[in-house]
Amino acid sequence: MASVSASHLILFIASMMVAASVAGVFTDSIGQLSNAVSEQGLDVSSEVRTDIEVISDAGSDAIYNTSGNDNITLHVKNTGSEDLGAEPGQMDLFVDGQYARTFGVTLLDDGVVWRPGTVVRLEISHSLSPGDHRVKVVVNGDEEVFKFRT
Structure with a gap:
């Protein structure tokens, strides 16, 4: 047992x-x-x-080649509640489906961070032919598409 x-x-x-x-x-x-x-x-x-809006006027002549350097100028507003990076490494741009490697970002206020409610100016170096075009801006997963005609 x-x-x-x-x-x-x-x-x-x-x-x-x-x-x-x-x-x-x-x-x-x-x-x-x-x-x-x-x-x-x-x-x-x-x-x-994160939320952004392209606030440029698609019908304006101030979109393309205003400086004579074949550049696209867009104004983008931070409409979300998150501070965003305002450097080329913090966003991706596509012009007519092609990745834009050369562009500059300028904050239009005196800050160093892209705060909610503020605007940045994007200067994209890219030559365009006459016709319809699209620019896609991607910031922190948020995407906005801007359509315009040259």
């Missing part, structure tokens, strides 16, 4: 060790999953608070 109790005790201890190791693995995996969800939540929150 003692041998049955001893074997039951050994099996019980072994099952407790297996359960403890499985619980340790699950705890670590759940912790990593929780951290990933938190980081993704911060990214989504930043994207939700």
Whole structure:
């Protein structure tokens, strides 16, 4: 009878060790999953608070080649609640579907950060033929498309 109790005790201890190791693995995996969800939540929150609007007049002659350097000039307003970077590395521009590599960004107020309610001027170096054109501005996941005619 003692041998049955001893074997039951050994099996019980072994099952407790297996359960403890499985619980340790699950705890670590759940912790990593929780951290990933938190980081993704911060990214989504930043994207939700980001909103921009191109406020240039599509019918204006002040859009293309005003300086004689084959450049596109757009005014973009930060209409979201998030401070944005006002540098070329913080935004992506596409002109007629082609990635624009050469452009300048100028804040039109005295700040150093593109705050909500303020405007930046984009000077995109790109020659255009007469006709319809599109500029796509992407900032922090928010996209705006501006259509105009030259």
